[in-house]
Amino acid sequence: MRYIEPHAHMVSRVTDDYRNMMAAGCAAVCEPAFWAGFDRSSANGFYDYFCQLTEHEPRRAAKFGLPHFSWLCINPKESEDVRLAEEVIALIPQFLDRPNVLGIGEIGLNKNSRNEVRVLEMHVDLAARHDQLILVHTPHLEDKLKGTRLTLDVLKNDPRIRPERVIIDHVEEHTIKLALDGGFWAGLTLYPDSKCSPARAVDMFEVYGPERLWMNSACDWGVSIPLNVPYTALEMSRRGHPPDAIDRFIYRNPAEFLSQCPKFRL
Amino acid sequence: MKLSSNLATVMTQKEILDLYFVEARSKLIEVAAFLDRVDRGSGEADFRRDALRQALRALETEGPDRARQVLLALSDPTVEPIAAAPGKGAMGAYGG
Numbered sequence: 616m617r618y619i620e621p622h623a624h625m626v627s628r629v630t631d632d633y634r635n636m637m638a639a640g641c642a643a644v645c646e647p648a649f650w651a652g653f654d655r656s657s658a659n660g661f662y663d664y665f666c667q668l669t670e671h672e673p674r675r676a677a678k679f680g681l682p683h684f685s686w687l688c689i690n691p692k693e694s695e696d697v698r699l700a701e702e703v704i705a706l707i708p709q710f711l712d713r714p715n716v717l718g719i720g721e722i723g724l725n726k727n728s729r730n731e732v733r734v735l736e737m738h739v740d741l742a743a744r745h746d747q748l749i750l751v752h753t754p755h756l757e758d759k760l761k762g763t764r765l766t767l768d769v770l771k772n773d774p775r776i777r778p779e780r781v782i783i784d785h786v787e788e789h790t791i792k793l794a795l796d797g798g799f800w801a802g803l804t805l806y807p808d809s810k811c812s813p814a815r816a817v818d819m820f821e822v823y824g825p826e827r828l829w830m831n832s833a834c835d836w837g838v839s840i841p842l843n844v845p846y847t848a849l850e851m852s853r854r855g856h857p858p859d860a861i862d863r864f865i866y867r868n869p870a871e872f873l874s875q876c877p878k879f880r881l
Numbered sequence: 882m883k884l885s886s887n888l889a890t891v892m893t894q895k896e897i898l899d900l901y902f903v904e905a906r907s908k909l910i911e912v913a914a915f916l917d918r919v920d921r922g923s924g925e926a927d928f929r930r931d932a933l934r935q936a937l938r939a940l941e942t943e944g945p946d947r948a949r950q951v952l953l954a955l956s957d958p959t960v961e962p963i964a965a966a967p968g969k970g971a972m973g974a975y976g977g
Contacts, residue, residue: 650969695966726966727957756971760956789952814901815948821890822945853900855891 616640618844618865621873622721622750622784622802622831624649625672625683626664632834632841633679639845642866642881644676645873647686647721647750652836654693658702661689665706669713684879686720686750687711694725694734704737711745717876718742720750721784724762727754735769743775748876750802753785755809763790767797780875784831785810791823800872803830805843813847817854820864829869912937932974 668685676683689703722738724731754762778798785804794801804810832843873879939950957975
């Protein structure tokens with residue numbers, strides 16, 4: 616088995632996870648910028664974090680032979696403070712040429728507030744001006760449906776955005792069709808208690824796949840399972856899906872999307 | 882009713898029951914025990930108990946999208962951005 620982990624917060628994981636992912640067949644890991652579990656006190660904290668994502672973490676992954684890529688932004692949970700967001704977004708262009716940076720992400724909404732929408736628009740503008748791929752976080756639980764609709768409105772209202780260069784992540788049964796019908800990619804996130812289980816991910820693959828669909832563990836500092844992508848591949852196998860279909864879902868599909876950035880090479 | 886699908890669903894209904902019935906039975910009992918636990922608790926419940934009961938009605942419908950219906954029942958149905966984020970967390974159901 617070979618697979619790509621297109622969304623994992625490895626700065627929050629122990630080194631053993633890299634070893635286990637490599638042993639399971641991981642060919643590349645991609646790390647979007649996200650919330651640290653607490654609010655950073657200034658833009659300087661984000662500068663250090665971007666250095667961590669583009670310098671230190673790739674070196675840590677390389678010790679196990681695992682290519683590491685990253686996405687940059689100020690995450691939606693810290694987007695209520697528009698002034699801070701402006702300062703952080705101003706830092707990002709100097710990092711975009713770094714060899715492991717794939718695009719802008721994970722941007723989006725958390726509680727669907729006006730300020731969050733404003734910061735999302737700023738990120739979308741940044742991505743458009745620098746011709747970057749976009750990775751979108753959609754909100755949790757009761758906020759997901761509304762947040763997905765608002766996010767898609769922002770993306771569709773910017774004529775510079777090509778939907779095939781945007782992935783709408785953390786989709787569930789009530790939002791997946793919204794993303795795919797808009798021409799966007801959709802990401803299924805495999806979490807123990809929220810988002811989507813391996814069985815439901817395979818359900819959605821059977822109903823909506825295989826075009827423009829990937830899945831990820833989004834493992835972070837919370838309860839999460841770094842090997843959930845290969846575990847879900849086993850779920851597909853248990854249902855009788857052939858190896859080629861599994862390979863497409865867990866390797867070729869994410870490779871197709873990510874290869875739109877010329878820096879993504881395996 | 883069979884699931885509509887872009888792909889051939891590779892298992893028969895009998896095979897799906899063989900693979901998943903006991904797991905689904907276990908989860909259903911967990912939900913029932915959870916509601917019993919809430920009822921045994923002191924004080925008043927909040928909107929989440931009623932939201933869960935509302936969502937459970939989707940299980941009784943016929944059709945291929947019960948999971949979607951449950952998620953819709955637990956979602957914020959409004960469309961306009963709110964004035965300011967009240968915090969960072971989500972409750973799991975919409976309380977108005």
